[in-house]
Amino acid sequence: MVVRAYYPPEYAVIVDAFLKLQKGAAKGVNETEIAKVLHLGQKQVRECLQVLKSHQLIANRSLQEKSLDDEEEIPRPKRGKGAVIEQPRKQVTYVWSIEFEHLTKVIRYRHAMMLQKLDKESDKSEQFYTCPN
Numbered sequence: 001m002v003v004r005a006y007y008p009p010e011y012a013v014i015v016d017a018f019l020k021l022q023k024g025a026a027k028g029v030n031e032t033e034i035a036k037v038l039h040l041g042q043k044q045v046r047e048c049l050q051v052l053k054s055h056q057l058i059a060n061r062s063l064q065e066k067s068l069d070d071e072e073e074i075p076r077p078k079r080g081k082g083a084v085i086e087q088p089r090k091q092v093t094y095v096w097s098i099e100f101e102h103l104t105k106v107i108r109y110r111h112a113m114m115l116q117k118l119d120k121e122s123d124k125s126e127q128f129y130t131c132p133n
Contacts, residue, residue, distance in 0.1 A: 002107055003057070013038065014048045018058075018096065028061070028095035049096055056106045058098050064090045 004012045017037050021029045031049060035042040052058045 011048050028097035060094045060096045062092050062094055064092050
């Protein structure tokens with residue numbers, strides 16, 4: 001796979017676990033699930049996933065969950081000068097997934113760019129120097 005060739009080993013391990021977990025998940029995989037399976041820190045897993053996302057190999061989307069405070073009725077303070085109404089916070093979780101169609105396009109594009117760069121470098125190396133003597 002591309003990750004094994006161009007990224008450090010921890011990225012390959014995380015992607016392998018990610019692919020195994022994604023088979024059973026319809027929505028995607030949460031970073032905490034990957035961290036539990038690999039016995040790694042959630043921060044380390046999130047950092048690797050963010051790097052892969054910035055290179056467009058994986059995608060994420062956010063899911064907002066209701067907080068426990070949503071179920072209880074919140075007493076509203078009187079409206080007046082300096083009164084602040086606190087809204088319950090919703091917990092946002094990120095679900096990661098691989099879009100295989102987009103992934104193949106990204107890999108093909110990068111492969112073409114590498115070949116183009118190699119062609120330019122090889123054209124420069126074909127210049128010869130002739131000795132004036």
